[in-house]
Amino acid sequence: MSAVSDGQIWLWEIIGTAVLILLGAGVVAGNNLVKSGFHNSGGLFINFGWGLAVFAGASIAWQSGAHLNPAVTLGLAIADKTPWSQVPIYICAQMIGAFIGAMLCYAAYKKNFDADPHPENTRGIFCTGPQVKNYFWNTVTEVIGTFVLVFWILRSPAISQNGGTLDLGNSGLGYAGVAFVVLVIGNSLGGPTGYAINPARDLAPRIAYALMPIKGKGSLEWNYAWVPVVGPIIGGALAGGLFLLTQNV
Known part of the structure; x- marks a missing residue:
C-alpha cells in the first residue's frame, strides 16, 4: 500500500473499528437478548456475523490499511510493513473506535437491554470469557487463533491502492477473504474463549x-x-516473526 498519513489512520481506523464492533457486538446482542427477534440463533449465526462485521469495517477503512486490530498492527510492524512510528496511532484509534462501536450497539439495543430479564448475562455481548477458566491455556488459545489470522494477512497477496483505484488481493476476494478466515477461526477455535483475537x-x-x-x-x-x-499480542508478534523468517523461502 502507498504511504498512509496519520490523519487517514485516525479517521478510518476509528470509523472502521467502530463499525466492526457495532456489527459484531450487535449480532451477539441479537442472539443473547431475550426480546430480540434473533434470540438463541446460535454460535454459527454469531460467527457469520463477526466475519461479515470484519468485512464491513475493513472495507470502509481501506485507506488506513484496515488494521482494526492492535495484533495486526504489531504483526505488520514486525514484518516491516507498517512504520513503528505509526503503531501508537493505529492502536489508539482502534481503541477509540471500539469504544464508540460498543456504545452505538448499546444505543441500538437500549430498550432490549432495559427489558431483558437476565441483565447479569449481558457482559458477553461486548467482551469475551472462557468456558473453562485457565489463564495459561486460555492465553494459548488466543495466541493460536490470532497467529492464524495475522499470518494469513501477511502471507496473502497484498491489498494495494494504486492511482486512486483499490486493487484487491487474494485472487479478487479482498477483505471478504479476511471475513472467511475470521469465520473459520470462530468455528474452529472460538469455543474455548470466544476468540477475541483482537485486544x-x-x-x-x-x-x-x-x-x-x-x-x-x-x-x-x-x-x-x-x-x-x-x-493476541503474542500471536500477532509470532506471526510477524515467522513471516520475516520465511518471506524469502
Whole structure:
C-alpha cells in the first residue's frame, strides 16, 4: 500500500473499528437478548456475523490499511510493513473506535437491554470469557487463533491502492477473504474463549460496558481481561516473526 498519513489512520481506523464492533457486538446482542427477534440463533449465526462485521469495517477503512486490530498492527510492524512510528496511532484509534462501536450497539439495543430479564448475562455481548477458566491455556488459545489470522494477512497477496483505484488481493476476494478466515477461526477455535483475537475488540468494549447504565449487569471479570489482550499480542508478534523468517523461502 502507498504511504498512509496519520490523519487517514485516525479517521478510518476509528470509523472502521467502530463499525466492526457495532456489527459484531450487535449480532451477539441479537442472539443473547431475550426480546430480540434473533434470540438463541446460535454460535454459527454469531460467527457469520463477526466475519461479515470484519468485512464491513475493513472495507470502509481501506485507506488506513484496515488494521482494526492492535495484533495486526504489531504483526505488520514486525514484518516491516507498517512504520513503528505509526503503531501508537493505529492502536489508539482502534481503541477509540471500539469504544464508540460498543456504545452505538448499546444505543441500538437500549430498550432490549432495559427489558431483558437476565441483565447479569449481558457482559458477553461486548467482551469475551472462557468456558473453562485457565489463564495459561486460555492465553494459548488466543495466541493460536490470532497467529492464524495475522499470518494469513501477511502471507496473502497484498491489498494495494494504486492511482486512486483499490486493487484487491487474494485472487479478487479482498477483505471478504479476511471475513472467511475470521469465520473459520470462530468455528474452529472460538469455543474455548470466544476468540477475541483482537485486544481492542475486547478491552475497549469491556471499558464501555463498565460505563453503560444497565441495571443488574454482570461482573466485568477484570481478572480475566488481560488474557484477550496479551494472547493476541503474542500471536500477532509470532506471526510477524515467522513471516520475516520465511518471506524469502
